[in-house]
Amino acid sequence: MALSPPNALLCPSLPLLLVVLLHHLSMFHALTTNSFIYDDGFRPVNLTLTGESVITSSGVLQLTNRRGLWSVGHAFYHDPLQFKDPSDASNTTASFSTQFIFAIVSGIETLRGSGFTFAVAPSMLPNTTGGDYLGLVRNSSNGNFSNHVFAVEFDTVLGTWLRDINDNHVGVDINGVISDTSQTAAYCTDDGKNETIDLKSGKMIQAWVDYNANEKLLNVTLAPIPFSSKPIRPLISYSVDLYPVLLDFMYVGFTSGTSNSASDHYILAWSFTINGKSQDLDLSNLPKISKKEVPIWKSASFLPYTTAFTALFFIMLGIISYLVYRTRKLSDTVEVWEQDYPHRLPYREIFNATKGFSEKEVLGRGGFGSVYTGVLPSSRMQVAVKRVSHNGKQGLREFVSEVSSMGRLRHRNLVQLQGWCRRKEELLLVYEFMPNGSLDTFLFGEKERNLSWEERFKILNGIASGLLYLHEGWEQVVVHRDVKASNVLLDAQLNGKLGDFGLARLYEHGTDPQTTHIVGTVGYMAPELLITGKATASSDVFSFGAFLLEVACGRRPVEITRPSDEVLLMSWVFMCWKRGELLSVIDERLEMRYVKAEAELVLKLGVLCSQLKPEDRPNMRQVVQLLNGDVPLHEVPLENLIIEDDNDHDQLAVAYSSSDIHISRFCSSSQTEKSTDTSRK
Ligand SMILES: *[C@@H]1O[C@H](CO)[C@@H](O)[C@H](O)[C@H]1NC(C)=O
Numbered sequence: 001m002a003l004s005p006p007n008a009l010l011c012p013s014l015p016l017l018l019v020v021l022l023h024h025l026s027m028f029h030a031l032t033t034n035s036f037i038y039d040d041g042f043r044p045v046n047l048t049l050t051g052e053s054v055i056t057s058s059g060v061l062q063l064t065n066r067r068g069l070w071s072v073g074h075a076f077y078h079d080p081l082q083f084k085d086p087s088d089a090s091n092t093t094a095s096f097s098t099q100f101i102f103a104i105v106s107g108i109e110t111l112r113g114s115g116f117t118f119a120v121a122p123s124m125l126p127n128t129t130g131g132d133y134l135g136l137v138r139n140s141s142n143g144n145f146s147n148h149v150f151a152v153e154f155d156t157v158l159g160t161w162l163r164d165i166n167d168n169h170v171g172v173d174i175n176g177v178i179s180d181t182s183q184t185a186a187y188c189t190d191d192g193k194n195e196t197i198d199l200k201s202g203k204m205i206q207a208w209v210d211y212n213a214n215e216k217l218l219n220v221t222l223a224p225i226p227f228s229s230k231p232i233r234p235l236i237s238y239s240v241d242l243y244p245v246l247l248d249f250m251y252v253g254f255t256s257g258t259s260n261s262a263s264d265h266y267i268l269a270w271s272f273t274i275n276g277k278s279q280d281l282d283l284s285n286l287p288k289i290s291k292k293e294v295p296i297w298k299s300a301s302f303l304p305y306t307t308a309f310t311a312l313f314f315i316m317l318g319i320i321s322y323l324v325y326r327t328r329k330l331s332d333t334v335e336v337w338e339q340d341y342p343h344r345l346p347y348r349e350i351f352n353a354t355k356g357f358s359e360k361e362v363l364g365r366g367g368f369g370s371v372y373t374g375v376l377p378s379s380r381m382q383v384a385v386k387r388v389s390h391n392g393k394q395g396l397r398e399f400v401s402e403v404s405s406m407g408r409l410r411h412r413n414l415v416q417l418q419g420w421c422r423r424k425e426e427l428l429l430v431y432e433f434m435p436n437g438s439l440d441t442f443l444f445g446e447k448e449r450n451l452s453w454e455e456r457f458k459i460l461n462g463i464a465s466g467l468l469y470l471h472e473g474w475e476q477v478v479v480h481r482d483v484k485a486s487n488v489l490l491d492a493q494l495n496g497k498l499g500d501f502g503l504a505r506l507y508e509h510g511t512d513p514q515t516t517h518i519v520g521t522v523g524y525m526a527p528e529l530l531i532t533g534k535a536t537a538s539s540d541v542f543s544f545g546a547f548l549l550e551v552a553c554g555r556r557p558v559e560i561t562r563p564s565d566e567v568l569l570m571s572w573v574f575m576c577w578k579r580g581e582l583l584s585v586i587d588e589r590l591e592m593r594y595v596k597a598e599a600e601l602v603l604k605l606g607v608l609c610s611q612l613k614p615e616d617r618p619n620m621r622q623v624v625q626l627l628n629g630d631v632p633l634h635e636v637p638l639e640n641l642i643i644e645d646d647n648d649h650d651q652l653a654v655a656y657s658s659s660d661i662h663i664s665r666f667c668s669s670s671q672t673e674k675s676t677d678t679s680r681k
Pocket residue numbers: 001002003045046079
C-alpha cells in the first residue's frame with residue numbers, strides 16, 4: 001500500500017493537465033488529493049476492520065465468511081476523506097474513482113448470501129445489520145435521508161421486498177438498500193456483446209466505480225479477470241448528484257452481510273482516488289485465497305504442459321475439496337452423547353426436507369428462531385422444522401436430553417415432536433405440521449374467518465387437557481413456561497395443540513447462573529416468576545388464565561393503547577365482574593353468539609387462574625373438571641380474590657424482545673412505556 005498522486009499526471013497534454021489541475025485546485029483548494037492502492041496484499045495498517053472482517057494470512061480482505069450467519073463485516077479506510085469543501089459555493093462534491101477485485105465464494109446453491117457493497121459513508125456504519133441490509137443500514141433507518149450513505153451493491157440474493165431484479169445484480173444504493181437503479185451483473189465484450197457475469201461463481205471479478213461530479217454521472221463497470229482492457233461501455237451509467245448525499249468528510253470501504261445463508265466475500269485488491277482516475281491494479285502480485293474449496297484460478301503460466309497439468313491438478317483438487325466440503329456440510333458430526341438419545345434425525349434429511357433451509361420454505365420467525373416447512377424424504381410426512389440457534393454448547397446437552405424424552409410425550413393436544421438434530425450450536429426440532437397455523441392469527445390477525453364460540457371452547461378444553469397431561473400425565477412434571485395463543489397451533493379440524501413445550505427451558509440452561517434469566521412473555525408471566533425466577537405448574541396455570549381470557553375477549557393480555565383501566569386484560573375482566581357486567585368483555589367478533597354459561601365460566605376461571613398467590617390458583621386438574629362441567633364452579637366471594645398487589649401499584653412488566661429480556665418498571669395507572677409486541681408469528 002502506498003500513498004501516491006493520482007494518475008492525472010499521466011495525461012498526455014501538459015496544457016490540458018494544467019487546466020485540469022487548476023480547475024481542481026480552484027474548486028477544492030482545501031482538499032488534499034487522496035489516493036491509495038492495495039494490490040499486493042492488504043495489511044491491517046490504515047484499514048479498520050469490524051464485524052466478521054479479517055485480513056487472511058495471505059493478505060486477502062475477507063468481509064464475511066460462510067460460517068457466520070446473520071453477521072456483518074466492514075472494512076473502511078481508517079481516515080475519513082474530504083469529499084466537499086464547505087467554503088466552496090458551487091455546490092459540487094469531489095469526483096472520485098475506484099477499482100477493486102472481488103470474489104464471492106459460496107457453498108451449495110441454496111446456501112449463499114447476501115452480497116457486499118462498496119460504500120461511502122459518514123461513519124464506519126456500526127449500527128447496521130446483515131441479511132438484505134448488507135451491513136449498510138438497518139431496517140429502521142433504511143432509506144432515511146439522514147443516513148448520507150452512497151453505495152454500489154453486489155447482491156446475490158433476490159429480495160423481492162427490496163424490488164431486487166434478480167439474485168445476481170449490481171445496484172446503486174443511496175441511503176438504503178432499495179437500489180435507485182440496478183442491472184444484472186454483466187460486461188460489454190470487445191466486440192460489443194453483453195455477457196452476463198455470475199457474481200457468486202467464486203471467480204475474480206474486477207469492478208470500477210467512477211463518479212464525475214461536474215457531469216454528475218456515475219459509472220459502474222465490471223469485467224471478469226483476466227480481461228484485455230476495461231470495457232468501454234459501463235454496466236451502469238447513472239445521472240445522480242451526490243451533493244445532498246455526501247458530507248464534507250466520508251469514510252470509504254466495503255460492507256457485507258449474511259443472513260441464514262452465507263458466502264465468503266473477498267476483496268483482493270483496491271485502489272481509490274479523489275479527483276482523479278484510480279490507479280490501475282497490477283494483477284501479477286495479487287494475494288491468493290487460501291481456502292481449499294476455492295475454485296480453480298486461471299494459471300498465469302504460458303507453458304502448455306504446466307498449464308494443462310496445473311489445471312488438471314486444480315480441477316481434481318477442486319472436485320475433491322468440493323466433495324469433501326459437501327459431505328462435511330451435510331454430514332453430521334454426532335458427538336457420542338447424542339447417540340444415547342432417541343428421535344434423532346440425520347441433518348441431511350432435514351436439509352433435504354426444507355430444500356436447504358430455503359427462504360421460500362419459511363413459515364415464520366420468532367424469538368426462538370425460524371420455522372420452515374417441508375416434507376421428510378423418508379416418511380413423506382409434512383413437517384414443520386424449528387431452527388433454534390443457541391449461544392454456546394452450554395446447556396445444549398441437558399436440553400437435548402429433555403427434548404428427546406419429550407419425543408415420548410404423546411397427547412392429541414400437544415404438537416407432536418417427530419425428531420431433532422443438533423448441528424454445531426444449532427438445534428433443529430421437527431414437529432408435525434399444523435395446516436391452520438397459530439391461534440393468535442385467528443384471534444388478532446386478518447383471517448378470512450372468525451372463530452365461533454364452539455370452536456374457541458373446544459380449543460380451550462383441548463389445551464387444558466394437553467397442559468394437564470404435561471403436569472400430571474407423565475412420570476415427572478413438565479412445565480410448559482410459555483402458554484399463550486401464539487403457541488397454540490390448529491390442525492385441519494381446528495383442534496388446538498400446544499406447541500413449543502420446553503423450548504423456553506433451553507434459554508435457562510444456556511444462561512450464566514449468576515444472572516437471573518426469566519423466560520416467558522409479558523402478560524402471561526406469573527408475578528412470582530419475577531421474584532423467584534422459578535417456573536412451576538402454578539405459573540403455567542397463571543399463563544393459562546391469561547390465555548382463557550384472551551380467547552374469550554379476543555384481545556391480548558396487555559394492550560397499551562387501551563384506556564388505562566383496560567390495559568391489563570385480567571384487571572379489566574375482574575373489574576367488570578365486580579360491577580356485574582362480566583359478559584361485556586366478550587369478543588365483539590362473536591356478535592353475541594355464544595353460550596352464556598360457558599362464557600361466564602371461562603372468564604371467571606381466567607380470573608381465578610390469575611390470582612396473585614400461586615396457592616390460591618386452581619390446578620390444571622380442577623381447571624379441566626370445571627371446563628368439562630364435571631364439577632360446578634361455586635360462587636366465589638369476590639372480595640377474597642387478589643389479582644393485583646394493592647400495596648404496590650406498580651406492576652412489573654417484562655418487555656420481551658426476540659432473545660433479550662428487559663425488565664422495566666411499568667406503572668399500570670400511567671402508561672408511558674411502549675409495549676413490545678411479543679407475539680410470534
Ligand atoms: C497510513 O496513513 C497515514 C496517513 O493517514 C500515512 O502517513 C501512512 O503512510 C499510511 N501508512 C501506510 C502503510 O500506507
